[in-house]
Amino acid sequence: AQARVFFGNYLIYFDVAITEYMRAIGYSYKEMIDQGMDIFYVEASCQYKGAARFDDLLHVHARISRFGTTSFTFDFSIFKQPSDELIATGRIIIVAVDIKTEKPVYIPDELRQAVAFFEGESE
Structure with missing residues (x-):
């Protein structure tokens, strides 16, 4: 067994960060589901800049960096604590879809406004 965290786990960390961001x-x-909308991950990437090891404390930073008509992009940074060493960056592109047809739909204004308020772009 390697002492390093398995590379695929970083995408799981990103996914958990999305859930916590939305919360x-x-x-x-x-x-979203109640409004008849679901989200599909259509692209994911991770750039490894260092290594996490068993029992390391990590801080995963997530932000929505871009909204399209039917898609939005999350950017991520993972920092090892307490040193604050950047060990990974990444991106996930998400498409909003109708829950029944699975066809792309317009991202609701409520989501756009919630993100703008959270990111400090609105008063």
């Missing part, structure tokens, strides 16, 4: 902005996955 923090007050726009839950359940709310």
Whole structure:
């Protein structure tokens, strides 16, 4: 066994960060489903800049960096604590879809506004 965290786990960390981000902005996955919308991950990337090891404390920073008409992009940074060493960056592109047809749909204004408020772009 390697002493390093398996490379694929970084994408799991990104996924957990998305869930926590959505919870923090007050726009839950359940709310999306209730509105008839789902999200599909259509692209994911990770650039490894260092290594995490068993029992390391990590801080995963997530932010929505771009909104399109039917898609949005999350950017990530993972820092090892307490040194604050950057060990990975990444990106996930998500498409909003109708839950029944699975066809792309317009991203709701409520989501855009919640992100703008959370990111400090609105008063």
